Amino acid sequence: MIKFKDILFKNNMPLHECIITHTVLNDKVLLAKNRDRAYNPTISIVRDLIDGIEIVYILDIDTDWSEGMNSNGIGIINSALMVTNDENEKKIIKKKGKPGPDGGKIRLALSKKTLANALQSITSYKGVGKFSLMGHTFICSPDESVSIEVTSAHIPVIKRLNRKYNHVRTNHGYDYPNSGYTSGASRNSSESRWNIAQKVLDAAEVPSDILNGLSGIYPINRRDNPYRDNDKVKSPTEKDVLSTSTQILMNLNDLIFNVRLDKFKSTYVGIDDRTPSYYKPKIKIDVEYVKNTTKGLPKLK
Numbered sequence: 001m002i003k004f005k006d007i008l009f010k011n012n013m014p015l016h017e018c019i020i021t022h023t024v025l026n027d028k029v030l031l032a033k034n035r036d037r038a039y040n041p042t043i044s045i046v047r048d049l050i051d052g053i054e055i056v057y058i059l060d061i062d063t064d065w066s067e068g069m070n071s072n073g074i075g076i077i078n079s080a081l082m083v084t085n086d087e088n089e090k091k092i093i094k095k096k097g098k099p100g101p102d103g104g105k106i107r108l109a110l111s112k113k114t115l116a117n118a119l120q121s122i123t124s125y126k127g128v129g130k131f132s133l134m135g136h137t138f139i140c141s142p143d144e145s146v147s148i149e150v151t152s153a154h155i156p157v158i159k160r161l162n163r164k165y166n167h168v169r170t171n172h173g174y175d176y177p178n179s180g181y182t183s184g185a186s187r188n189s190s191e192s193r194w195n196i197a198q199k200v201l202d203a204a205e206v207p208s209d210i211l212n213g214l215s216g217i218y219p220i221n222r223r224d225n226p227y228r229d230n231d232k233v234k235s236p237t238e239k240d241v242l243s244t245s246t247q248i249l250m251n252l253n254d255l256i257f258n259v260r261l262d263k264f265k266s267t268y269v270g271i272d273d274r275t276p277s278y279y280k281p282k283i284k285i286d287v288e289y290v291k292n293t294t295k296g297l298p299k300l301k
Contacts, residue, residue: 018079019193019214019226022138022145022167023201029142029163029252032210033067033077034226036242042267043246045259045285048274050111056257056283057107058248061269064099070110071282073142073252074118078106079169080135081151081180105133115141123148123156132156136169142253149175166201170194185223192224196298200226203298211247211260215290216297227292229265247290258286 019034042061046068047054057068069075105122112118119139123132137148138161145163150156157175161167170190173179181187200213215227222228230243247260261268271285 019197020077020079020138020169021197021201022161024163025204029140030207031075031077031138031140031250033248034214034244035246036228037245038242040265041245042269044269044272046272049279053111053113054282055110056285058259064103066103066106067248068110069250069257072113074115075250075252076106076109076139078133078135078137080171081173102133115144119146140252151179166198168194168197189224193226196226199298207249207251211249213298215292217292217294255283257283260288260290263289
């Protein structure tokens with residue numbers, strides 16, 4: 001049993017203003033994410049083999065950020081809560097600073113064979129940084145799904161997700177209402193993106209509907225849209241430093257890792273296969289570019 005009593009955390013890491021979702025569709029456990037950045041990341045997809053466990057993850061080469069899944073069907077995605085420092089990563093890129101340890105935390109957890117061991121790894125990380133992965137995290141397997149909420153000021157809240165419902169996290173607190181965006185336009189944006197993402201999950205009939213819906217262009221302030229494009233804002237009230245660079249969809253039952261990239265907001269350098277030449281991959285990798293649309297989207301009420 002993992003106990004978190006009297007644990008204190010610090011957070012000096014770059015932050016991520018994103019959407020993460022969890023749903024079970026046609027008996028398949030699906031994790032999805034829109035990843036928003038204040039810079040254009042250079043992205044590769046890595047396939048590796050660690051102690052007999054295949055892991056596949058997206059790698060932000062500039063910051064070492066990673067998210068992905070393993071061949072036992074364990075998947076991990078994360079969204080930020082300490083959003084007051086959204087520009088930190090951009091400064092790291094410009095000044096070529098030292099990447100943080102969060103990517104390593106996720107890769108280590110993905111190397112574990114069981115959900116329990118992965119969960120313990122990601123909430124009690126020992127190494128550079130020495131702190132739990134901050135923000136909202138979904139860590140799931142074909143059999144069980146868990147959410148984690150933690151900030152530098154709070155101990156982790158770990159909950160099993162009820163698979164009868166769809167789940168979304170953006171950038172405001174759920175278990176800790178005073179964390180993340182708490183008021184103003186930023187809080188409105190977080191709630192709007194949460195609301196639209198919930199409608200996308202409710203309307204989805206096949207897995208691709210999720211990424212299609214999360215990349216849709218809805219008739220609202222672009223800042224409040226799940227899919228962001230800072231180049232297309234039309235007024236100062238819509239101005240936002242972040243744009244959606246990539247989308248991820250993981251099918252934990254069928255072992256499919258789907259990545260969609262915005263060709264104008266990211267640079268894709270290919271698949272980095274680090275497995276031995278004799279190894280037969282278990283995880284299927286699909287890579288494509290995002291196609292924004294206004295057709296076939298859930299109606300907003």
